[in-house]
Amino acid sequence: MKQKRKPIGPAVGLSISKHIALLDISDLKEFHLQIESKFKRDIAQMSAKYEAQIKELNASQKKELAEFLGGETLAVKTYMSIHRKNIIVSLCSFIETKLNGVCRSLHKKNNLPEKHTDSRRDKGITRARKYIKNHTKIDFIKFNSEWTKLNDLFKIRDCLIHCGGDIKLLEENKENNKIRILKDIVRSSKWLSIKGERHLELEKKFVDEALEIASTFIEKLYEEYFQCNIVQGNQKM
Template sequence: MTLGIRYHFDVTYQLEKLKDYGEYIESNLKQEMNKIEDSLKELDEDEADEFVEFYYDDIAHFRDEFPRLMRNSQFTTIYSFLESKMLDLCEKYEQDLKLSEITGKGIVKAQIYLKKVIKIDFPDHAKEWQYIKKSNKVRNCIVHANGDVSKLSESDQRKLINVVNDLEHISINKQRHLILDEKFCFNFINITENFLETIFKSVKK
C-alpha cells in the first residue's frame, strides 16, 4: 500500500534530514580527530607526548565529549519525532473517546489508543517495537540523568544494564555514562522509519 506524498514529506523526508545531519556531524568529528592524528605522525615520541599533554582537553573533546553530546542529542530528537508522529496519528483518527482521556504517556499512550480505540493491528511483537520500548529506557536516562547511569535508582540501573546488553552500538563507560557509538542513531532512524510505515499502513487498511 502506498502512503502518498504527505507521508513522504511528514515522515520519510524528515528522517532523511536527520540522517544527513548525523552524517555531517560524524564527518566533522572524524576530520578533527584526523587532524590531531596527522599532527602526531610528524612528531617524535617525546614531542608526541608533549603534544598530547598540552592538547589533552581538545583531544578529549573531539574523541569523547563532543560525540557523546551530539549522539545523545540526536537520539532524543529522533525519539521525540517518533513519539510525536505516533500521537499525531492518534489525533488524526481520534474517536469519541479522546486521546487526552487515555492514561499513560508518550509512546505507551499512543500504543494504547491505536490498539484499543482506533483498533489497528498494532505490531506488539515486531522487532522494531521491542527495540523502541528498550530504547525508551535509554532516552529516559539521557533526558532525566544526562546519561549518567549512577543517578538512576538501583532498580532502573539493572533494567537499563539489561537493555544495554541487548542492544547493539551502545555501552556504559567506566564513569557510568551511556555511550552511543557512531552507528546507534542511524540504526534508530531505520527502526523508526520501518515502524512508522507499519502503523500508518495499518490505519489506512
C-alpha cells in the same frame, strides 16, 4: 471567481503524511552522517598533525604536544557523545509526535468522545499505542520487533533527559528496577556501553540503527493506518 479546492481525501492525506515523516527522518540521517564525518576528519587531522611534528621534538616537547592533542581529541569525542545523545532525544520526540498525530487524526475523523490525552493511566508512546489499538484494526504484532526496540530506545532517552545518561543518579532516586532494565538493554546491544560504571555511551552504529528502526516503524505504521482507512471506507459504501 476562484474555484474552491476539493478537500484532500483521507488516503491522499495519509500518503502525504507518511512521505513527509520519512523525509524528516532522512534529513535527520543526513545531518547525523555529516556531523559524524566531520568528527572523524577532525580526529584524523589531529593524528596526522601529531605524527608530522613529533619527529622534530625532544622528549619534553613530545610530552607537551601529546597532552595538548590529547585534550583536543577528548574535546572532539565529547562533542561526538553529545551529538549522538541529542539525535536519540530528537528522534524519540519525533516518533512520539507522529504517534500522537495519528491519535488526533482518529479522534477528529471518528468524532471519538475521548482524546488519547484523557488517559492518566498510561503516558507517552504506550498511551498512544493503546489508543490506536482501541480505535483501529491496526495490528501492532506486524511491527512488534520495531516496537520492542523503540521501547528500549525510549528508556535510553529517558535516562539521557532526566539523568544526563548517568545511571548512578537513578540509584540515588532508588529506581533500581530502571537500572536493571537499562543494564539489560546495554548488554543486548553491541553499540552501547556504560563508562566508569555510570555513564551511558552511544556508538555511531547505535544511532544509525535507531534511525533505521524508526524509519521502518513509521512506514509500517502509516501503511497499516492507510489499509484500515481503506477497509472502513469500503464497508461504508
